Amino acid sequence: MTLRIRLLSSVSTRVKILSFLGLAFIISISFIRSNGSAGLPDKSPNNGGLFLPGGFEAVVVADSLGKARHLAVNSNGDIYVKMRNPINKMGSIALRDTDNDGKADIVQSFGDYPDEGNYGTAMRIHKGYLYFTTAGEVFRTKLTPGKLVPEGKSELLVKDDYRNDPHGSSHIAKPIAFDDKGNMYVPFGSPSDVCGIKDRQPGSLGQDPCPELAEHAGVWKFSDSKPNQTQKDGVRYATGIRSIVAMEWNKKENALFALQHGRDDFVRQFPDYYNPWQSALLPAEEFFKVTEGSDGGWPYVYYDYMQNKKLLNPEYGGDGKKEPTKKYLQPLVAFPGHFAPNDLFFYTGNQFPDRYKDGAFVAFHGSTIRAPYPQGGYFIGFVPFKNGAPSGDWEVFADGFPGVDTIVNTSNAMYRPMGIAMGPDGSLYFSESEKGKIWRVMYKGDKKKFGPAQLTAMQKRKETQPHIKTPDIVKDNVNTAKIAAGGKLYSTYCATCHQADGKGDGTRFPPLENSEYVKGDPRRLVNIVLNGLSGPITVNGVGYNEVMPPNSYLTDDQISLILTYVRANFKNNLNGITPQQVARIRANPNPAPRN
Structure with a gap:
């Protein structure tokens, strides 16, 4: 009697185990179907x-x-x-x-x-x-x-x-x-x-x-x-x-x-x-x-x-x-x-x-x-x-x-x-x-x-993320630091003639504000800084005839910073000029015709 009870108990236990495993298998299959990961490779x-x-x-x-x-x-x-x-x-x-x-x-x-x-x-x-x-x-x-x-x-x-x-x-x-x-x-x-x-x-x-x-x-x-x-x-x-x-x-x-x-x-x-x-x-x-x-x-x-x-x-x-x-x-x-x-x-x-x-x-x-x-x-x-x-x-x-x-x-x-x-x-x-x-x-x-x-x-x-979000008009301008540094250089090398506000003096030195020379061909602008300018010109409808000396002693980085500052300010609202652009123009001036 005792042996029979043990055998029955054993069989019952096995049935319960098999039932549990079967249920676990069903749950496992259900989970795989739910999350869709069956057969998918490991991630990198x-x-x-x-x-x-x-x-x-x-x-x-x-x-x-x-x-x-x-x-x-x-x-x-x-x-x-x-x-x-x-x-x-x-x-x-x-x-x-x-x-x-x-x-x-x-x-x-x-x-x-x-x-x-x-x-x-x-x-x-x-x-x-x-x-x-x-x-x-x-x-x-x-x-x-x-x-x-x-x-x-x-x-x-x-x-x-x-x-x-x-x-x-x-x-x-x-x-x-x-x-x-x-x-x-x-x-x-x-x-x-x-x-x-x-x-x-x-x-x-x-x-x-x-x-x-x-x-x-x-x-x-x-x-x-x-x-x-x-x-x-x-x-x-x-x-x-x-x-x-x-x-x-x-x-x-x-x-x-x-x-x-x-x-x-x-x-x-x-x-x-x-x-x-x-x-x-x-x-x-x-x-x-x-x-x-x-x-x-x-x-x-x-x-x-x-x-x-x-x-x-x-x-x-x-x-x-x-x-x-x-x-x-x-x-x-x-x-x-x-x-x-x-x-x-x-x-x-x-x-x-x-x-x-x-x-x-x-x-x-x-x-x-x-x-x-x-x-x-x-x-x-x-x-x-x-x-x-x-x-x-x-x-x-x-x-x-x-x-x-x-x-x-x-x-x-x-x-x-x-x-x-x-x-x-x-x-x-x-x-x-x-x-x-x-x-x-x-x-x-x-x-x-x-x-x-x-x-x-x-x-x-x-x-x-900077490449996805709407950029802040001031904080996310990647030229902000360049513009600040360019402003200091501008004050040192340019403001004496063209004035701190970029409007020139109205008589001898032309304005940089809303200037066709600033807004025009960047190659011409860089060449003017490098090689200077002489002879009569017209800027914003006003004639000027003062000599601008060459500034080729300035480095490519310095010229880049100055022109980036000028093009970003004085109502010009333009992108900057890189040192690489300045270097290429210095090596191959090929100046554009003057207006």
């Missing part, structure tokens, strides 16, 4: 340098590939990257992870097409083909199941004869997008800044009507399979959009979406209407839903996100306040100026928390012309969507690419995010264009518990 140390919302991790897939542009991920996880300026003239790279550790084990260059390597951008997989672009061509090549590198010949689909374009060849990057009806969408950027009579020249007015609009600053629709098409074979789908690099067809909404790179240099071309702070933040980078027949308004208008309205460009009668009488396409979201949106992706996976479903990820490549304020952009942004429209403010999803606190010059940034693609398991892949680093971003937290707490740190980065 410090997430490969990235800052991400809570629960997200990143692994570095590959590094030092070169100047990587857009990328695509196949259904088996193979990655394809379009390169710029490829060293071996083969413009694409294929990567494969053979042991599922998240890192590419095989890296292979390929390409049987002519590639100048200049602005090659697109890399997309569509209908079993790998589509990609060079500066002037759209190609595709058939992917072979199981093979990493395409075996077939590249087929030319669209040819842009930009070399013979009478308007020029700026903004010729060619992203591509596809609808479900056999159409391919290709933008043709504007060769000029704002279709000026004299492009990028201070005070130049714009051409009206703009002759570029017939073949530029818009999106054209082509067949996604017909070979040897030219722009004449396409149909202009939308117009008035200056330069597009980030573009995607949203399959759920059955619509094209794109972001525009805005015009440059408000303060340089129209300093009477804009100060350096406004020029750094305007115009907005506009996020459009592009429908057939849309007109974004370039070159006649721009969007001011601080005033929440379209305004006339100064080349067309604007003054920073005037609104156009004609209605143009309005942005869904307006980002601060010069963030440089270079890729767009609508998330369709299931790995990430539900709030990311159908939302838009944007790669901001980063500005080059925000001086004297920190350069902006250099992060991956996110815009939540609901019912086909933004449902909240834009967010910072991934940061840490610059590797420095303040980006004074573009070259200071370690990495510049460029491309976005999704893997078969819902992971996102990011490429960057400086060194060719690829990250895979995964979610490993509990999706049911994802909320505001996981976003707090990223919101703080949006509000505090």
